[in-house]
Amino acid sequence: MVWIPKNCYCFYRLIIISALCVLNSRKKEQQLRKHVCLPTCVWFASAEVLQIQSRMSCPAPNTPTRTLIRNVRPICSMYNENTSENTVTRNCVTDSPNAGICFIVPAHYFEHKIKEGSAEQRDRAIYTLKISQLIRGQRMALSGVQTLGLSAHAKVRREVYDMQNSQTQTELPGKSVRQEGSKDTGDQDADNVFNNSGTVYKFYNEVFKRNSLNNRGMTLVSSVHFARDYDNAYWNGRQMVYGDGDDIDFKKHKLAGLLDVTGHEMTHGVTNFTSNLDYVGESGGLNESMSDCFGVMIAQWAANQTVDAASWLIGEGLMMEGEALRSMKDPGKAYPGDDQIKNYKDYRDDMDVHTSSGIGNYAFYLACKNVGGHSWEKIGKVWYITNTARLKHGSGFQDAANHTFDVAGSLFGEGGTEQKAVSDAWKKTGLEAKKPDLLANVGPRVVRR
Amino acid sequence: MKIFFEQSGGIAGLSRKITIDTNSLPPSEVQEIESMVNSSNFYELPSTITQPKSNGAADYFKYKITLESDNGSNKHKVQTSDITMPSQLTPFIAYLRRKAKEHNRLSK
Known part of the structure; x- marks a missing residue:
């Protein structure tokens, strides 16, 4: 049993980071991660916070904390020994029977960041506190925001790309045609998608206080003119993709033009970052x-x-x-x-x-x-x-x-x-x-x- | 050679299928198909190139392609999707999508 001081986040982070720096070789890094983190699940609620789900430092199993963390779906980074890759997932998972969640950073750290930090630090701190409140048993993110009496610096960030009728996945997102602050492109599909994704962002933000799909202000990336005469629009796990339609089954310009279609696709993104319901x-x-x-x-x-x-x-x-x-x-x-x-x-x-x-x-x-x-x-x-x-x-x-x-x-x-x-x-x-x-x-x- | 192609899923959950007998096609088109089959390394592709059910993607098209030689001795089936499709298979799928569209409407 290793004891890790709960309120000493800097100390803990310093150990991991400096150890990784010193042991510069990949092999050593792997070994270190194996020792320090596995079978742990590390998740980054923000750049400032590193929270460790670990058998070493966590409360007993089956505490209410664990129940709620499953509902929250934190983003996890799992190190895979076989592929030597870190896989980011939204299901904080470990097969450790003693897994739980620990708060290494005290709440006052974030409160300080909210008062004194930069805009970005403030956003991150609010986000982290909201999550923390959820985990600690406060019922909902919505009430969490109200309790704080603060709102994150929610700002929409959109980017629209043109796939120029290519269907090749590796070419996504395609040629950049419009981003925040730029003028109309004159391409009705690109402009409609730009405007509609802004409306969807505004809806989630104003009605549910959600800051983008991941609630952390992620950029909304959309690609239009995917493939040729493509009768479809989809969410690929990272961005929205729209076809032109063909005037045989689907009318042209409708997939990219309808607000509810964009709302449908972007909600797949929200689901992806929250319940992550299987697609089967x-x-x-x-x-x-x-x-x-x-x-x-x-x-x-x-x-x-x-x-x-x-x-x-x-x-x-x-x-x-x-x-x-x-x-x-x-x-x-x-x-x-x-x-x-x-x-x-x-x-x-x-x-x-x-x-x-x-x-x-x-x-x-x-x-x-x-x-x-x-x-x-x-x-x-x-x-x-x-x-x-x-x-x-x-x-x-x-x-x-x-x-x-x-x-x-x-x-x-x-x-x-x-x-x-x-x-x-x-x-x-x-x-x-x-x-x-x-x-x-x-x-x-x-x-x- | 016979080609069976099916596209399904998408935002509407509709399918489109087509069976192509290359014996009924003009030689230039048969040559085009052979070139796409070869450049995609079709017979070397794994039969299932699909994503895990929980990667979050949604509404993509799923594709099934089966090639069968005339005497039935050589048969290979590949299942893939918009998201997992290998780049080298893209031209062949684009061709099959176009062919299927010429002959059939989307249906349940």
């Missing part, structure tokens, strides 16, 4: 549904629409035949041949994730309609908290039902109108929402990637 099976359907729910919510927010005035369509006018890509009020009825389901009894594992997503979409639509008003004010908040702080990579529809039910109760009152709106909505999709077992997230989990 029920989690995949749920991941897709989250993107549709926030895509539609962003379009409603931008138009200041009530739930009764909204069309509840995703990708309206995008397809050559049919009204939209998906209908949230009537899943399976968006276009001829649409097979999206809306009841859990129809779910099968071999379905495309865009087919099973109808279950979550319909529940969200019904819950919003049950409450009325603006989707983003109440039910949107419930869904946001569920996706960013409750679900985990393997969560399914029942987990979503349970957690949205629980979060609605926490936010708006147990047994209140909102909580009932949520459980009534899930009931119509064939799911009985009940109190989730928060301890179910506890336990060693090994993710091999």
Whole structure:
């Protein structure tokens, strides 16, 4: 057992950094990491803070701390002995039975940074404190921000690139055509994506106090004109990519032009940095549904629409035949041949994730309609908290039902109108929402990637 | 040679398939295909070039390509996606996407 002083961050960091500097050879560095960190999981909440999840210095297993850290999904850097690479993941994972999380840096360090530090240090410190509050049991990032009475220096950073019809992944992002502060390009796809990604950023920032996809102000990178006549838009884990459409199946300029499509893709980014729902099976359907729910919510927010005035369509006018890509009020009825389901009894594992997503979409639509008003004010908040702080990579529809039910109760009152709106909505999709077992997230989990 | 191609997934979750019998194509196009198959090292490619389910990417197209010689003696299948596709396979997939688009609409 090695004792590490909890409040002596500088001392600890100094040991690691100086040791790495002295032992300049890679082999030695590997050995050192093996000794110091493995099977530990190191995560960097900011440049100033190095937090170590370690069997050496952590509290006993199965403490509430661990429960919450699983919900927070910190970014981890795992050293892989076989490939000699550090893999950044969002699931702080270790197979150590004693793993926990330790706070090496005292809170007053960050408070000092907030008061005295540079703008960047201040942002990082606020971010770290927010996370710390979450981990220490304060319920939500939203309330964390309010408690602090400070907001991060949230500033949108956008970059748009032109792939010039190349489909080669290694050529991404392509030729730079527009960034923050530069003028219109005259290319409608590049300009629309630039403007729409700004609206999506603003939505997440103003409604949920989120600073970009990773909540740390990451640059929003989008590439347009990907491949030739490409009927698609996607999130590749780092950036948004848009095709032109072909006027055969998808109308040209719509993929890059529709706010809800950009909202859908950028929400894949948010999910990627939070719940990181697997893109397969029920989690995949749920991941897709989250993107549709926030895509539609962003379009409603931008138009200041009530739930009764909204069309509840995703990708309206995008397809050559049919009204939209998906209908949230009537899943399976968006276009001829649409097979999206809306009841859990129809779910099968071999379905495309865009087919099973109808279950979550319909529940969200019904819950919003049950409450009325603006989707983003109440039910949107419930869904946001569920996706960013409750679900985990393997969560399914029942987990979503349970957690949205629980979060609605926490936010708006147990047994209140909102909580009932949520459980009534899930009931119509064939799911009985009940109190989730928060301890179910506890336990060693090994993710091999 | 027979070529089976399927594109699926994407933001709409729609698929498009095509089967091409190269015997029905003009010689210049057959030559073009052979050149793309050779330059992509198709027969040497692993049969699955897909990403782990949890890397966060979403809405990309998935592709399946199977090449089968006329007598059935030589058959190789490759599964890949927009994200994991090796660069040398890009021209062949672009060609197959174009061919599939000429013949079939996207469908469930």
